Amino acid sequence: MHGTSILEEADRLMTVCNSCRYCEGLCAVFPAMEMRRSFSDGDLNYLANLCHGCGACYTDCQFSPPHEYMVNVPQTFAVARAESYAAYAWPHAFSGLFARNGLVIAVVTALSVAAFIFGFAAFNDRQVLVGIHTGPGAFYALMPHGAMAALFGAAFLYAMIALAMGIRAFWRDIGEPVGMRVDAGSLWQAIRDAGQLRYLDGGGVGCFNADERPSDLRKIFHHLAFYGFALCFAATCVATLYHYLLGREAPYPWWDAPVVLGTLGGIGLLVGPAGLFAEKWKRDPALVDAQRTGMDTAFIAMLFLTSLTGIALLLWRDSAAMGPLLALHLGVVFSLFITMPYGKFVHGIYRYVALVRYARERQQI
Numbered sequence: 001m002h003g004t005s006i007l008e009e010a011d012r013l014m015t016v017c018n019s020c021r022y023c024e025g026l027c028a029v030f031p032a033m034e035m036r037r038s039f040s041d042g043d044l045n046y047l048a049n050l051c052h053g054c055g056a057c058y059t060d061c062q063f064s065p066p067h068e069y070m071v072n073v074p075q076t077f078a079v080a081r082a083e084s085y086a087a088y089a090w091p092h093a094f095s096g097l098f099a100r101n102g103l104v105i106a107v108v109t110a111l112s113v114a115a116f117i118f119g120f121a122a123f124n125d126r127q128v129l130v131g132i133h134t135g136p137g138a139f140y141a142l143m144p145h146g147a148m149a150a151l152f153g154a155a156f157l158y159a160m161i162a163l164a165m166g167i168r169a170f171w172r173d174i175g176e177p178v179g180m181r182v183d184a185g186s187l188w189q190a191i192r193d194a195g196q197l198r199y200l201d202g203g204g205v206g207c208f209n210a211d212e213r214p215s216d217l218r219k220i221f222h223h224l225a226f227y228g229f230a231l232c233f234a235a236t237c238v239a240t241l242y243h244y245l246l247g248r249e250a251p252y253p254w255w256d257a258p259v260v261l262g263t264l265g266g267i268g269l270l271v272g273p274a275g276l277f278a279e280k281w282k283r284d285p286a287l288v289d290a291q292r293t294g295m296d297t298a299f300i301a302m303l304f305l306t307s308l309t310g311i312a313l314l315l316w317r318d319s320a321a322m323g324p325l326l327a328l329h330l331g332v333v334f335s336l337f338i339t340m341p342y343g344k345f346v347h348g349i350y351r352y353v354a355l356v357r358y359a360r361e362r363q364q365i
């Protein structure tokens, strides 16, 4: 007996697949499945998070609907994955935020942006909000650097603690004792597999869409979004070092490292999410978890808006639009931080942990 009906269904499918094994070369899921004869809840959550949803095993399967076995691994694992996000959420009282996730994130974002706009207006003279501020320290005419650093530092710290607690619950559930040392080789192998999106390729031909013509576009747009996010994060880290180590205040000239990194990352975060959004509408509805469309869309939209507002701030930072644009950008980024543990962002975290587990299992064969 399993804890939920979707895990019962996942167990049924893995039992069929373990007899068939036709798909064993497609991805990591099937070799990991073959290491087991029975499946606990944790095993199934591990396999569900190892699945990248490429759709190849559905298209290739001789037992997929309308066959009476009704084998649909991608959709079953998509639902199980989403349910696992809520199960591992910390604090558990917030697990309900994964239901109607699109609405939750839209409301939090709107409130965050409104809070920054009203905050800027309340703590400053109106002329400051719509005034022109240029040169080092211009942003801090609207909000003192100390207050900005404390607010975003606290939001980021909270997100990191909540994500770490989620990882702990997942690691415990999938069968690895918490606190057990993970060897560097497994961590490195998982970094390589995640960095290349090795298993988002349908066994080498690409992801499948409604027209059953495989394509690499989903992988390419995913790379753009991921590396764009990483570059933006690097830009923030460099700017922090500039501020505290070199005493240099933002905004920086266009040729300086934080702006170059942020601009390149911002382009990736515009093109990647826009492409993922377009690819999403091409996907075969049989492969996806239709109930979580809001969660997926909200995450893509948040990444896109983070970049769009950041680039708008860069372009118009020397004009009277700087104050309202800074409020908009800070509101979106603050919302991204505090909703990180309660939205689609966690898929990357749990998938990476599942890849670490898989690398360890492969070593032990």
Ligand code: SF4
Binding pocket: 016, 017, 018, 020, 021, 022, 023, 024, 057, 058, 060, 061, 062, 063, 064, 071, 073
């Ligand atoms: S998905 Fe279908 S073809 Fe692939 S292993 Fe399972 S039962 Fe066999």
Ligand code: SF4
Binding pocket: 023, 026, 027, 028, 029, 030, 050, 051, 052, 053, 054, 055, 056, 057, 058, 073, 074, 199, 202
């Ligand atoms: S959808 Fe792709 S990644 Fe997921 S189990 Fe099937 S082949 Fe593997």
